[in-house]
Amino acid sequence: MEFLTEYGLFLAKMITFVVAAVIIVSLIVSATHKERGEDEDDGELHIRKLNEKYSNLRETIQARLMSEQERKTWNKAKKKKDKAEKKSAKAKKSDAKDPAESPKRIYVLDFDGDIKASDTDPLRRAISAVLSVAEPGKDEVIIRLESGGGLVHSYGLASAQLDRIRSKGIHLTACVDKVAASGGYMMACVADRIIASPFAVLGSIGVVAQLPNFHRLLKKNNVDFEVLTAGEHKRTMTIFGENTDKGRQKFLEDLDDTHGLFKDYVSERRPELDIAAVANGDIWFGRRALDVKLIDEIKTSDEFLIEACDRGDVISVSFKRKRTLPEKLGLATSTALEHTVWKVLSAFRNQKIQ
Structure with a gap:
């Protein structure tokens, strides 16, 4: 017991020292980063062709279901087919003179919103990149949207970024798998078409403000x-x-005015809505949302994207900002603590109380 006590004290001292060192290094690096200022190009675009992703999933399970001999024959035929397709695509590319002959492209963006709509900056950069190459009237944009809403001005800016897509004459579809409420629905209603899963939460067209008073x-x-x-x-x-x-x-008048602006914004983009019936702050689940015309179709984003692969090249575009050292250290520490907590909780849950 004495050894365990001494070891516990030593371990506590070491942990305290390491945590203190991490905090000091983080503060130093953070101060240096602030002095340099935020670099506009401190990040990069990540582009992935989703056709290949879904094709690989299908081919993987197909291969697993075959016998060894069938798999060998299938692999041989597949290699021959892939080679022929690449040769054909290369020939078409060299012969193509008319841009209309190029394949249709469907760009996929993602937005995971918090109360401050912090994902707006990566979203605007991804949109700027897509709009620089997308062909109006031909290409499409899909946004996978998840947000329960937040600050009015933050979500107003995020919605304005999506308005840029529609103003360029590019068809926009919003896919909601879990929630697009309040500011999240403000963003979704910009789309030409809204698709949601059966139990996705939508609506909450209202404004709320609350604060304590001491x-x-x-x-x-x-x-x-x-x-x-x-x-x-x-x-x-x-x-x-x-x-x-x-x-x-006066505060209530300001809230009513903001609510009025919110209703006007939604009505302009979805004129078929009975705005008086849905703009009461209530929410609707997917199927109920379809009944009141908050959405246009019941479908998951995966189902919609797989179908889109038959219409053209489906390309995921996202902007990833390079993490600073303090952010990396903080993320690593957070992950380690979360892992430890879950292990402890699992151990307690698995114990049998005598």
């Missing part, structure tokens, strides 16, 4: 808090000061 607590402890403003409506609600009925009324 005025009574401060007053009870004889603490004064003053807010000095120039302009009648510069600060209508406050966390620490005393809120007035006049201030609340």
Whole structure:
């Protein structure tokens, strides 16, 4: 027991030392990175042809279901077919003079939204890249969208990025597998067509604001808090000061105005909607959302993409920013801690209590 105690103390000291060292290095590197400033090109585009991905999945399972002799024969025929297709594609490319003869391209973008719509910057860069090569009236864009909404101005900008695609005359489809609510639906409604899985959450066309108020607590402890403003409506609600009925009324008017803008935005892009019936802040699951015309079709994104592979080249485009050292260290630490916690919880769950 004495040995275990000493070993535990030593281990605790080592962990403390390592954590402290990581924090110090992270702060130094972070400060250096801020001095250099954010590089506009500090990242790269990732491009992947999804036709090959789905084709490989199909061929893999086909090969596993064959006998060894059948597999050999199949592999031989496949190599011969691939060689002929490459030769044919090369010949067509060299002979093609009319851009219309080039294959149809379907570009796939992804957006995974948090409350600040932090994915907007990578999205705008990916959109800029796609718009530089996409052919209006021929090519398409698909966005796989997941978001429960967040800040009005953040999702307003994210939606405006998608509006760039439609304004160029390029067909846009939004695929929702889990949720596109509030700001997420603001983005989805930009699309020419919305496709959602059977139990995806959609709607929540409303505006909400909430904040705590500590005025009574401060007053009870004889603490004064003053807010000095120039302009009648510069600060209508406050966390620490005393809120007035006049201030609340102005705040509610601002919320109603924002809600009105939200409804107008959705109505302009989906005129078939009965906006009065759906813009009450409620949500609908996939099939119910189809009934009220919040979406156009029930289907998962995988199903839709596999079908799209028959129409042309399906290409995933994403912009990945290079992670700084503090971010890499933080991610590694977070992953290690999460792994440890899950192992401990699993161990407790698997124990039999006597």
